[in-house]
Amino acid sequence: MDVARLAGVSPATVSFVLNQTAGQTISEETRLRVLQAVAELDYRPNRAAQGLSQGRSATIGFVSHDVDFGEFAAAAIKGAHEACLRQGNLLLLVNTGGSNAQASRLISELLDRQADALIFAAVGTRAVVLPDAADRVPTVLVNCFVAHDPVPAILPDEVRGGREAAQALLDLGHRDIAYLTGKPSQWATKARLRGYRDALRAAGLDPANHTVLPGNYHADSGHDLVRALLRQRRRPPTAIMCGNDRMAVGALLALLEAGVRVPEDVSVMGYDDQFQLAAEVRPALSTVRLPYDVMGRLAAEQLTAGGAPTPGRTLVHCPVVMRDSTAAPSR
């Protein structure tokens, strides 16, 4: 309004100039006068108001449904954020602390601010209860799912990750591959174990002849299980797959203490490609990358691509990253 008064034109003309509305003929002289007035008044368009008139706010709500943002949530946020920024959208971020009541309250807060869509993400893949309010805008789940998949979900392809990790070791020539798994009750653990067994079978090996020991995803279990393995077996396996990178770090330590060389005597494979860990330990860990950044990006892209997000589950490939902890077996 102030701009219109200063430029001596109607508010509609200002709007046409600033929003570059097509099909309006405005003289160059008028256009310059409006832009001059805009500069003098330091006028900024009110996106919130534009959002109201256009029925959208160019914001996406990112709900992290966990105790805290950990590094894995951080990667998903990063991926979603990059995709949002490319499309000129902003990301509103909330963390539920893992509480369903808080999730419900915060989703209402997001919708109060006219968030156009929601990304609902968890760490440690699992089934979640999605608050009803989320029905009101397009929603994509990241690393979690709702029973019977009524809401689109983006999940890591853990079966394939487990299979390709085992396959990479088989391809190096290993025929005796032990698996020190993560926490047995978890979705990812079961899926990766299935992939490992699939790969062994496909190579004509009997999974029953391979040692599988249950761990807990922490370094100490990797350490203790390797000691148990070395006690238990006269000939250690030529390769050890671990539930995650932290367990692999524990395994490396136990092997170092026992005087077993990695990768000369035994190959070690991790999982996660953990930031500032997998590539930094010595020897640098061969592992499987959990692509939370890709998953976050996909979610944001599906929501902003127009049309509905891909229904059901979208599985994202977890690629094997070969570094220095794996080699061909010496026997």
Next chain:
Amino acid sequence: MELATVRRPTLKDVAQAAGVSITTVSVVLNDRHEGVRVPDTTRRRVQQAAEEIGYRPNILARSLRTQETRTIGFISDEVTTTPYAVSMLAAAQDEAADNGYLLFVVNLGPNAPLALQEQAIEQLVQQQVAQFIYGCMYHRVIEPPAGLPADAVFLNCEAGGGRHRSIVPDERLGAYEVVTELINAGHRRIAFLDDHQHPPASRLRFDGFMAALTEHGLDYDPALHLETTPFVRGGLVLSDLISLPADQRPTAVFCYNDRIAMGAYRAARVAGLQVPDDLSIVGFDDQEFIASELDPPLTTVRLPHREMGRLAVQLALDEPGALDGLPTPEGNVIRIAGELVRRDSVAEPRDQAVENSPSS
């Protein structure tokens, strides 16, 4: 953005459902008065109708009147992507939510050009964001981008020029405490594996290290102060000190960060030394998934990221009493103490007799 728009229930829908006028609904739900008195029964009917059809106040619409969207812009370099810094963001989000605010996060990536930073600020201003927090992944001095209001709060960085409030960890105090822990265990020859790039934290941690030595009458030995890369492999330089003659070898090592400590563990193990029986090692940061996962778990200083994140929001929202109980800031810089986390990597040094025996 091409999004299918879902129609949200409006005041008009509520009015229809409750069988009253839009003005009445507005008075009840928006808590406006305008000289209208609504009987309690009508009030309840409107509230019930609003709940049944899922009406929520439109904060954006309200912002046109109040110029207030109850959102805070959280701009950062790489805070959202860095495991040890992301807890600042989590805490800031919690504090904001406790106050009915939400955070817009804009992660610009490392060394974003000023023009890009200013564009991001502009975008947030256009979204009617009034409060700003500027966060950094690690403690450094930065040039405040133009367009940031004077009351913006800098988190984990110091704004050049000193005009803005900044919240940083008390690096000096943390180093002083963890080195004092070693001295109290009986150590006299303490090495410092420092970051060779000397960011502000390195200088301040060195000051704390020196303060602890001086206070206990110990001399600084430059031969025990090594500069290295602040990564796991950086800690491997410890092998140079382990190979010194026994009477010059350090009995304890203070590492600039936990990752260097992780490499130092490896150097000790390769030399056949047990931590902490043969050598005590301490770190800094209390980095998630590293410090507590080392064997033995690492004694270190926890960076007070959660406290810092909460305080940033409290200052941005001008919460009264936010600074109560904190030491007086130096100018605009508020230093927050970390916590000494005692785990199992510190023991008393082996006695002189054992120390003088040939090394393994």
